[in-house]
Amino acid sequence: MNSVKKSIFALGLVTAGLLSAQSADMRNMMKIGINGGIAVPAENAGGNLGLDLSYQNLVTPGFGLGIATGYSHFFGKSNTVNGINLENNDFGVVPVAALIRVYPKQMGFYLGTDIGYGFIVGDDKVASNDVSNTARPDGGLYIKPEIGYHNQDWNFSLQYQKTFTGDKGEIGSQKYNAGAIGVGVGYNIPLGK
Template sequence: MNKILLAVAVMLISMTSYAQTERNLEDISSDNSWLKIGFLIAAPSGEIGNYSSFVGGLDVAAQFLRTDNFGIGLATGYSKYFKKSEANSYQGLNDGFGAIPLGLMLRYYPQSSGLFVGTDLGYTFLSGQNASNKGGAYARPMVGYHNHDWNIFGYYNHIFRPESTIDIQSIGIAFTYNLRFK
């Protein structure tokens, strides 16, 4: 966790070191703000990989370009962790479970089209679980390719849970389409 926080801090400091014109929220237009909607697929990793074989879901984010290279926004969506057919029940889960993240989205775009890096940081709520199992804080670092209309990126998602339960991790790929604000 400390390494992830350090990496995010370094990324934020390096992004703010560029002398750029900052935009205010009053400046929202179709040139600098959009809704990203798409899908994701992933492979569970770590201990949760013993229970779940596949993750599929929806990825949604609202983004505002604070500068020409730095985007900030809100991220959410839904991911379904499908249970392996031969797996025993995991902590009261019989048919898999869902994850609903709610977080801050940070992106750095070196150019108007091309590679980008970013992360989502926030809290993930879990569904389909018994009352004793709760969600946890999450971090989702990513690297991808973007243009004016779409994004494709690889990511690592880690949901940090209380000590009595296991963390939930996955490695995946997502595709999102940009719907411009008018």
């Protein structure tokens, strides 16, 4: 019976050590996730679907900084401009951004944003049937503010992402849009202290 007590005590110590190490490991983490949304305004794109990849360091228990990237695919849509039907091409956005997160509590509500540069990739032209051959923009200032819920493993968010392109890529009255409002789900992978 004495060895059973020792085994239970040893198992308890190992379990406590693992639980304590797990929460200590959450200071540095990789985040991998997916997002999807509706393009706003929906002139040249109808919606998007994307993959997020980021690294975060908790500077304090409630404040994280890091870097973010990924890929968002925007699905081109038909649009009539000045009586001409445009077949807008699909395109992608690859951000290179700083990540900022504020966590008021260990679990629950959080606020954050990614801010940097969004590279726009894909077909060189905005629309496949545009006789003026309007070139798509190469990129611009990228922001992705979000509000969500988090626990140790998961993040669920409502987000807006936008790559500002100025007046590049406009065809007549159709403005070039690389922005969407949507939802995201991410998983946290601890990297240690």
